[in-house]
Amino acid sequence: MSLVSILELRHLRTLAALHETGSVSRAAKRVHLTQSALSHQIKALQTHYGLSIVQRRGQTVELTDAGKHLVSLAGKVLEDIQATERSLAIMSQQATGSLRIALECHTCFDWLMPLMDAFRQHWPEVELDLVSGFHSDPIKLLEEGGADVVIGSEHKRRRGIIHHPLFSFEILAVLAPEHPLRTKRVLKAMDFAAETLITYPVPEDRIDLILNVLKPAGIQPQRRTAELTVAILQLVASRRGVAALPSWGIKSYVDHDYVIARRIGAHGLWSDLYASTLTETASRPYLRDFLVTAKNTCFATLDGIVPVD
Amino acid sequence: MSLVSILELRHLRTLAALHETGSVSRAAKRVHLTQSALSHQIKALQTHYGLSIVQRRGQTVELTDAGKHLVSLAGKVLEDIQATERSLAIMSQQATGSLRIALECHTCFDWLMPLMDAFRQHWPEVELDLVSGFHSDPIKLLEEGGADVVIGSEHKRRRGIIHHPLFSFEILAVLAPEHPLRTKRVLKAMDFAAETLITYPVPEDRIDLILNVLKPAGIQPQRRTAELTVAILQLVASRRGVAALPSWGIKSYVDHDYVIARRIGAHGLWSDLYASTLTETASRPYLRDFLVTAKNTCFATLDGIVPVD
DNA sequence: GAAGATTAATGAATAATATTCATACCTATG
DNA sequence: CATAGGTATGAATATTATTCATTAATCTTC
Numbered sequence: 001m002s003l004v005s006i007l008e009l010r011h012l013r014t015l016a017a018l019h020e021t022g023s024v025s026r027a028a029k030r031v032h033l034t035q036s037a038l039s040h041q042i043k044a045l046q047t048h049y050g051l052s053i054v055q056r057r058g059q060t061v062e063l064t065d066a067g068k069h070l071v072s073l074a075g076k077v078l079e080d081i082q083a084t085e086r087s088l089a090i091m092s093q094q095a096t097g098s099l100r101i102a103l104e105c106h107t108c109f110d111w112l113m114p115l116m117d118a119f120r121q122h123w124p125e126v127e128l129d130l131v132s133g134f135h136s137d138p139i140k141l142l143e144e145g146g147a148d149v150v151i152g153s154e155h156k157r158r159r160g161i162i163h164h165p166l167f168s169f170e171i172l173a174v175l176a177p178e179h180p181l182r183t184k185r186v187l188k189a190m191d192f193a194a195e196t197l198i199t200y201p202v203p204e205d206r207i208d209l210i211l212n213v214l215k216p217a218g219i220q221p222q223r224r225t226a227e228l229t230v231a232i233l234q235l236v237a238s239r240r241g242v243a244a245l246p247s248w249g250i251k252s253y254v255d256h257d258y259v260i261a262r263r264i265g266a267h268g269l270w271s272d273l274y275a276s277t278l279t280e281t282a283s284r285p286y287l288r289d290f291l292v293t294a295k296n297t298c299f300a301t302l303d304g305i306v307p308v309d
Numbered sequence: 310m311s312l313v314s315i316l317e318l319r320h321l322r323t324l325a326a327l328h329e330t331g332s333v334s335r336a337a338k339r340v341h342l343t344q345s346a347l348s349h350q351i352k353a354l355q356t357h358y359g360l361s362i363v364q365r366r367g368q369t370v371e372l373t374d375a376g377k378h379l380v381s382l383a384g385k386v387l388e389d390i391q392a393t394e395r396s397l398a399i400m401s402q403q404a405t406g407s408l409r410i411a412l413e414c415h416t417c418f419d420w421l422m423p424l425m426d427a428f429r430q431h432w433p434e435v436e437l438d439l440v441s442g443f444h445s446d447p448i449k450l451l452e453e454g455g456a457d458v459v460i461g462s463e464h465k466r467r468r469g470i471i472h473h474p475l476f477s478f479e480i481l482a483v484l485a486p487e488h489p490l491r492t493k494r495v496l497k498a499m500d501f502a503a504e505t506l507i508t509y510p511v512p513e514d515r516i517d518l519i520l521n522v523l524k525p526a527g528i529q530p531q532r533r534t535a536e537l538t539v540a541i542l543q544l545v546a547s548r549r550g551v552a553a554l555p556s557w558g559i560k561s562y563v564d565h566d567y568v569i570a571r572r573i574g575a576h577g578l579w580s581d582l583y584a585s586t587l588t589e590t591a592s593r594p595y596l597r598d599f600l601v602t603a604k605n606t607c608f609a610t611l612d613g614i615v616p617v618d
Numbered sequence: 619g620a621a622g623a624t625t626a627a628t629g630a631a632t633a634a635t636a637t638t639c640a641t642a643c644c645t646a647t648g
Numbered sequence: 649c650a651t652a653g654g655t656a657t658g659a660a661t662a663t664t665a666t667t668c669a670t671t672a673a674t675c676t677t678c
Contacts (some may be wrong), residue, residue, distance in 0.1 A: 005390070007392060008317050009318055010316050023654075023655095025653080034637070035636065035638095036637075036657085037637050037638070040636075040637075040656090041636085049394075050401045056655070058642085058644090058645060058654090059644080059654050061655070066401075069396050069397060074660095077389055077390070080386055081382065084378055084379065084381075088358050088360055088379075091374065092359045092375075188500060203426075204383065209649085216426075250620070260595055319665085327672055332625075332626090333626060333627095334624080334625060342665095345627085345666075345667060348626065348666070349666075352627080367641085367674060368626080368674045425621070
């Protein structure tokens with residue numbers, strides 16, 4: 001135990017991530033370091049304080065009481081810092097501008113609303129807006145100045161554009177509880193052959209299930225569309241067809257047994273979500289803050305999501 | 310402006326020290342780094358936030374609004390951390406023991422009392438005590454187990470003992486306002502030849518003025534002793550003699566013009582204060598905490614003190 | 619008013635240390 | 649019982665914070 005504290009914010013950021021993800025590996029991805037780095041950090045803290053902070057619990061790791069103390073410290077401290085940094089951004093007169101959000105993914109409304117409310121509080125001078133309607137090439141919207149940030153799964157490299165990874169999520173097949181396929185734990189492409197697929201009203205190449213699973217297998221099921229997630233789920237529950245939706249978007253419906261969810265393919269069908277902006281927009285403090293709090297609230301509230309790669 | 314915050318506690322510790330000391334050089338000593346290191350740190354923050362944090366004000370430096378924001382953040386955050394680290398110390402069952410303080414320096418009562426009150430709050434399980442009476446060799450007290458920490462100016466290397474530097478302070482000559490020597494801005498050894506020196510009741514070799522100034526010059530003034538600082542100042546004010554006391558111990562009396570203070574020698578007469586403990590005691594968390602808060606409160610409340618070397 | 623003493627800023631060199639790499643070991647799971 | 653996914657750890661590496669050496673500016677003092 002040395003005479004001065006070795007604690008640094010790096011450690012607190014790690015602990016916060018550890019708390020949110022519940023595993024060293026996932027936390028490592030969250031803070032863009034390796035599992036090894038985090039393991040070393042934790043060890044350093046433990047020898048410094050002469051206390052264990054985590055306890056191996058089978059394959060994963062659990063916070064001890066001491067660890068929980070440090071986590072709650074981390075929460076408080078990191079929040080204070082965020083608040084101060086917001087003030088500094090305002091002082092540097094970079095707190096004004098617009099944040100017009102274009103959504104490629106209908107399900108995202110679920111987590112976006114509370115986020116936007118919080119954002120409005122923190123950045124009253126920023127013009128916050130949702131760009132409505134469907135756009136064939138949302139990235140073009142950015143370049144044309146019609147939006148400031150596009151939230152979707154597109155991440156092709158393109159000059160002048162930055163794709164900020166938000167999180168990876170699993171897309172699950174959604175079935176009526178008494179659907180014949182309920183007996184299978186994992187669904188394959190051919191299972192969809194005889195089904196009607198209920199989707200949002202977007203072109204085929206924007207539907208991961210079709211693009212990455214059905215088309216490669218040469219399967220082209222019937223399609224039917226609905227605007228809202230609840231509408232899709234109603235149709236599924238009424239046995240008008242099956243759907244493929246993000247795990248977090250259907251969680252409460254599955255928990256209430258309105259529908260059941262099944263994995264697609266052995267490793268599941270995964271997709272990434274990105275927030276894309278112009279390079280110049282990316283440097284604005286309020287945009288950075290938006291991204292950080294977006295990730296924070298998503299990881300805190302959405303189940304089953306993981307950092308991108 | 311990068312995408313993630315580069316802020317670390319190191320920066321906050323620096324900013325706090327900068328606020329307390331009012332100068333980069335002094336702050337550097339306070340955090341045991343070079344002036345250059347701090348200058349680089351500040352520059353890094355400034356370019357990161359796109360704001361100036363300090364403004365050169367002639368020879369020294371002044372915090373800007375942004376700087377003050379960060380300082381107040383630092384205050385809050387560092388306090389939270391200290392509290393958490395106290396909890397951790399309690400959890401590691403190192404929060405019990407005794408802290409018996411032996412004072413070599415009578416004036417120290419002034420700042421020790423509020424400190425001890427705070428300490429009692431934070432470490433209720435630690436037996437806090439003042440070892441009273443005068444001891445010819447206070448360090449021996451440590452070795453014999455009669456005290457846990459000695460506060461004084463002794464800092465001879467001795468095995469098994471650690472001398473933790475607290476701060477350096479200037480010893481000023483104290484005179485009655487109408488004393489003939491009032492015209493001199495700086496007093497020399499010979500100025501004391503005809504005076505009565507009023508001191509605490511300790512041997513000559515523990516009085517810096519005699520040891521370092523008068524004896525080398527072969528001057529041996531009359532001596533008279535008093536137990537309490539106020540008593541000494543009463544005698545001085547009643548023109549019974551002159552005294553030599555720490556600048557911070559007499560500040561309020563000088564401010565009220567009860568007495569006047571003069572520098573001793575061209576560069577002043579300086580002395581260091583140390584908190585000495587056994588090596589094993591030094592590692593106890595509550596002792597570390599005592600030292601840290603001692604320094605903090607001293608630097609915050611006492612005027613004109615500087616870090617040791 | 620010039621000399622000397624302090625203070626801060628800065629680029630290059632160095633020292634310190636955080637992170638990665640490679641690997642071992644453990645534990646669920648099919 | 650093999651495999652996949654997870655953690656721990658020593659050694660190598662990369663990064664970056666700190667120091668060193670120097671300059672410029674300001675204040676003090678004779």
